[in-house]
Amino acid sequence: MHAAQFTAEPSPSDVIIAGCGPTGAMLAAELRLHDVRVLVLEKETEPVSFARIVGLHIRSIELMAMRGLLERMLERGRQRPAGGFFAAIDKPAPEGLDSAHAYLLGIPQPVIVHLLEEHAIELGAQVRRGCAVADFDQDDDGVTVELAGGERLRSRYLVGCDGGRSTVRKLLGVGFPGEPSRTETLMGEMEVGVPQEEIAAKVTEIREPHQRFWLRPAGVGVYSVVVPAAGVSDRAKPPTLEDFKQQLRAIAGTDFGVHSPRWLSRFGDATRLAERYRVGRVLLAGDAAHVHPPIGGQGLNLGVQDACNLGWKLAAQVRGWAPETLLDTYQAERHPVAEDVLDNTRAQTELLSAEPGARAVRRLLTELMDFDEVNRYLIEKITAIGIRYDFGAGPDLLGRRLRDIDVRQGHLYGLLHRGRGLLLDRTERLTAGGWSDRVDYLGDPTAALDAPCVLLRPDGHVAWIGDDQQDLDDHLSRWFGKPAD
Numbered sequence: 001m002h003a004a005q006f007t008a009e010p011s012p013s014d015v016i017i018a019g020c021g022p023t024g025a026m027l028a029a030e031l032r033l034h035d036v037r038v039l040v041l042e043k044e045t046e047p048v049s050f051a052r053i054v055g056l057h058i059r060s061i062e063l064m065a066m067r068g069l070l071e072r073m074l075e076r077g078r079q080r081p082a083g084g085f086f087a088a089i090d091k092p093a094p095e096g097l098d099s100a101h102a103y104l105l106g107i108p109q110p111v112i113v114h115l116l117e118e119h120a121i122e123l124g125a126q127v128r129r130g131c132a133v134a135d136f137d138q139d140d141d142g143v144t145v146e147l148a149g150g151e152r153l154r155s156r157y158l159v160g161c162d163g164g165r166s167t168v169r170k171l172l173g174v175g176f177p178g179e180p181s182r183t184e185t186l187m188g189e190m191e192v193g194v195p196q197e198e199i200a201a202k203v204t205e206i207r208e209p210h211q212r213f214w215l216r217p218a219g220v221g222v223y224s225v226v227v228p229a230a231g232v233s234d235r236a237k238p239p240t241l242e243d244f245k246q247q248l249r250a251i252a253g254t255d256f257g258v259h260s261p262r263w264l265s266r267f268g269d270a271t272r273l274a275e276r277y278r279v280g281r282v283l284l285a286g287d288a289a290h291v292h293p294p295i296g297g298q299g300l301n302l303g304v305q306d307a308c309n310l311g312w313k314l315a316a317q318v319r320g321w322a323p324e325t326l327l328d329t330y331q332a333e334r335h336p337v338a339e340d341v342l343d344n345t346r347a348q349t350e351l352l353s354a355e356p357g358a359r360a361v362r363r364l365l366t367e368l369m370d371f372d373e374v375n376r377y378l379i380e381k382i383t384a385i386g387i388r389y390d391f392g393a394g395p396d397l398l399g400r401r402l403r404d405i406d407v408r409q410g411h412l413y414g415l416l417h418r419g420r421g422l423l424l425d426r427t428e429r430l431t432a433g434g435w436s437d438r439v440d441y442l443g444d445p446t447a448a449l450d451a452p453c454v455l456l457r458p459d460g461h462v463a464w465i466g467d468d469q470q471d472l473d474d475h476l477s478r479w480f481g482k483p484a485d
């Protein structure tokens with residue numbers, strides 16, 4: 001953080017978000033659900049167009065359903081089986097996963113970002129492109145943000161959603177410990193000069209020892225090419241077609257006549273986690289807070305889920321109803337989740353090694369995944385439906401997200417579009433009382449609910465289970481602050 005005090009014109013925003021990637025766009029929309037004035041600053045003038053990701057995993061799909069976004073995502077994506085993602089070990093998902101949306105939604109990252117940004121703007125967020133956050137200074141009342149061009153803007157909070165090389169994190173001086181990249185992978189889309197059957201046979205042969213090798217059709221005449229790089233490079237410099245040819249020849253013995261690239265990129269396997277997610281009025285989310293190899297396809301999902309955890313809490317802070325410690329539960333809940341994702345990507349990375357020992361462990365794990373419990377455990381991890389936040393002692397459901405169940409009024413998630421709390425009351429004796437401006441009430445929802453009464457937070461996690469009004473009031477205070485007069 002810059003030591004000098006900045007002066008800035010009063011700004012009409014409560015929260016400035018640095019970065020309009022998936023995390024920043026989702027967070028902007030979550031804040032707008034609570035009428036928080038949001039300004040998103042994005043350094044790129046145009047959205048990034050190259051496709052990076054496999055798609056959305058179950059928990060993120062559920063979040064899209066919870067915010068009324070799933071229909072438009074389904075129109076642009078393709079449903080695929082949910083299994084086969086842990087270290088790319090090819091096992092089908094076990095029967096009866098605990099979700100109404102038990103599939104992977106294959107959808108390119110630029111499409112996700114476009115739909116999330118569009119949603120945020122529809123809700124009233126302001127997005128300014130070509131604006132890079134260069135510096136900031138925080139005081140007791142707010143944050144003054146300086147753009148690369150020198151313009152200064154004022155807001156009450158700043159959230160760094162500005163990716164793995166986050167300027168906000170660096171200026172905050174928050175440590176980012178972990179491991180640097182040990183390997184690098186080239187990735188791009190290009191045309192090839194040999195027949196499809198020839199490529200398919202070669203890819204099957206090469207992938208046996210080299211899991212980080214892939215050529216697959218990505219449109220008419222175009223192939224998506226993934227090949228290990230020769231070493232770890234200066235990531236700021238994009239690779240050339242010649243780099244791809246050299247590596248293809250080194251690993252497959254042929255460069256498949258690749259030509260006419262659409263785009264070329266590279267990624268590493270650095271694994272790092274921010275020491276803190278909040279310093280005063282400045283917070284971090286998404287890749288700005290954690291980076292890890294893309295194996296398992298979890299990074300974007302993790303960032304979107306950070307945004308849904310943070311959004312309503314920061315909104316509560318801005319709106320003035322947040323209990324004192326609510327904002328700090330963001331780090332308490334999400335830091336351990338990221339730690340777990342980093343660990344599972346470390347494990348998966350080892351399982352992709354061509355070393356004989358690692359290949360033996362991979363064979364063993366492949367056998368173990370025939371046990372339903374093992375397969376289920378790993379898939380619940382990758383898809384993030386196994387997450388249980390520590391809300392204290394209580395039934396197993398406490399702290400977990402509730403699946404999308406059918407209720408008398410339709411689907412449960414259909415009742416969460418506005419990002420408010422929800423009291424599901426089978427006893428029809430309880431009330432959200434003085435919190436009804438923040439928490440909706442649903443009496444006699446469904447017999448499928450295996451509890452007398454459940455309080456859901458805006459992110460769909462179970463905050464309380466019981467049947468006693470006083471106990472409920474205590475928990476409403478814990479999560480939603482003081483009741484209205």
Ligand SMILES: Cc1cc2nc3c(=O)[nH]c(=O)nc-3n(C[C@H](O)[C@H](O)[C@H](O)COP(=O)(O)OP(=O)(O)OC[C@H]3O[C@@H](n4cnc5c(N)ncnc54)[C@H](O)[C@@H]3O)c2cc1C
Binds near residue numbers: 133
């Ligand atoms: C090859 C590859 C495959 C992947 N596959 C998957 C997958 O299948 N599933 C998955 O979930 N994840 C996957 N990921 C990870 C995923 O792409 C990232 O985790 C995700 O993009 C993180 O989103 P974000 O919004 O936090 O950060 P980013 O997407 O990096 O967005 C940050 C934004 O901030 C902007 N910005 C940067 N600095 C500033 C600044 N100073 N001021 C203003 N704006 C700024 C950037 O321009 C960018 O738009 C993959 C990654 C790679 C490399």
